[in-house]
Amino acid sequence: MTRGRVVGVINLQHRQRHVYTPRQIRLISTIGFLVGAEIEMARLEGENSSLLEKLETRKLLERAKGILQRDLGIDEEQA
Numbered sequence: 001m002t003r004g005r006v007v008g009v010i011n012l013q014h015r016q017r018h019v020y021t022p023r024q025i026r027l028i029s030t031i032g033f034l035v036g037a038e039i040e041m042a043r044l045e046g047e048n049s050s051l052l053e054k055l056e057t058r059k060l061l062e063r064a065k066g067i068l069q070r071d072l073g074i075d076e077e078q079a
Contacts, residue, residue, distance in 0.1 A: 002036040007043075 001007065010032050012020075020028075068079040 001033065002040040007036045007039045008032075 010028060012028070065076065065079040068074060069076060072079075
């Protein structure tokens with residue numbers, strides 16, 4: 001879990017019946033929280049990259065529009 005939402009599940013299996021000790025449960029939980037935070041960081045980095053790409057595209061379009069307006073003498077809507 002991270003930021004109050006589930007980002008994944010840890011599934012442990014044994015060939016034979018096994019009862020986890022409280023210490024083992026705490027260790028697995030801690031690992032889960034650490035991995036969950038890393039998964040969230042990776043998701044946010046991907047989202048950030050996507051937004052940066054959209055911003056760069058928007059800047060390029062605005063620049064092209066300005067060039068069209070200047071060179072062709074047209075208004076913003078026409079460009």
